[in-house]
Amino acid sequence: MKPLPRALTIAGSDSGGGAGIQADLKTFGALGVYGMSVLTALTAQNTRGVQAVFELPPDFVAAQIDSVLGDIGADAVKTGMLANAAIIEVVAEKMREYRVERLVVDPVMRAKSGDPLLRPEAQEALIRRLFPLAMVVTPNLHEARALVGRELRSREDMREAARIIHGMGPRWVVVKGGHLEGDDRSVDVVFDGRDFYELDAPRVDTVNTHGTGCTFASAIAAGLAKGLAPLEAIRQAKEYLTAVLQASRAFKLGGGAYGPMDHFALGKAEAPARAASG
Numbered sequence: 001m002k003p004l005p006r007a008l009t010i011a012g013s014d015s016g017g018g019a020g021i022q023a024d025l026k027t028f029g030a031l032g033v034y035g036m037s038v039l040t041a042l043t044a045q046n047t048r049g050v051q052a053v054f055e056l057p058p059d060f061v062a063a064q065i066d067s068v069l070g071d072i073g074a075d076a077v078k079t080g081m082l083a084n085a086a087i088i089e090v091v092a093e094k095m096r097e098y099r100v101e102r103l104v105v106d107p108v109m110r111a112k113s114g115d116p117l118l119r120p121e122a123q124e125a126l127i128r129r130l131f132p133l134a135m136v137v138t139p140n141l142h143e144a145r146a147l148v149g150r151e152l153r154s155r156e157d158m159r160e161a162a163r164i165i166h167g168m169g170p171r172w173v174v175v176k177g178g179h180l181e182g183d184d185r186s187v188d189v190v191f192d193g194r195d196f197y198e199l200d201a202p203r204v205d206t207v208n209t210h211g212t213g214c215t216f217a218s219a220i221a222a223g224l225a226k227g228l229a230p231l232e233a234i235r236q237a238k239e240y241l242t243a244v245l246q247a248s249r250a251f252k253l254g255g256g257a258y259g260p261m262d263h264f265a266l267g268k269a270e271a272p273a274r275a276a277s278g
Ligand SMILES: Nc1ncnc2c1ncn2[C@@H]1O[C@H](COP(=O)(O)OP(=O)(O)O)[C@@H](O)[C@H]1O
Pocket: 139, 140, 141, 176, 177, 178, 179, 186, 187, 188, 201, 202, 203, 204, 205, 206, 209, 211, 212, 213, 214, 216, 238, 241, 242, 245
């Protein structure tokens, strides 16, 4: 029997279940990957926003990584909310110690609600300590803007940002276009240091976009854990995310502006068809 691919997420908890560790583990499960988690912070969060954040001690983050990578191991690792510079330092040190090759860094800075998830002074540590270890980094437009220090309004701006961020060390950069205004497509720009690729998908008309970034980065990690090449893992992640967004449109949870997705909506949509044909 083929061993189950293993993926680890190092991220914060979203008590509302839409983003963070919860979205990551749902994505791993939906994509047939054995998921593990190292918590960096707890958030009291729902569809209305983030009400409170509790950052875990860096030593405890290190202990969790040792428990998982010292015993079970991982075929790919994904980072999400890292909260502060001390946690970033510890995570980077452990990625080196365990020689993690397939590392996806989602440079989470704030939630869609606008609430901060990374201390501003920690951005430097993210760039200097973690980016050089990353196989793929996945900034959204706001994060890319903060990383390169200029406004991004067009695809051309996204390409330029991808080029600059690539210079910070990662092998692949995906600048996500989910927040680009006035576009009926949802286009992400991918750069590997030589070539640009555009991942083009229809923009899904839905309020259920909470956790799209976490889901996308976890799906890339799942693909890498299965042994896919980076570009193929990125393409498949985009397809998965678009399909889940489409299938989750009727989902309604909470009273806030952005609802969560239903990661298992695809399986449910297919179930009656399978039963009918079987
Ligand atoms: N309404 C939408 N329809 C289709 N794809 C979307 C939509 N919103 C975001 N995406 C896609 O979701 C992924 C995550 O992007 P984004 O929402 O920008 O990230 P984040 O959640 O980190 O802010 C990207 O592939 C982006 O293109």
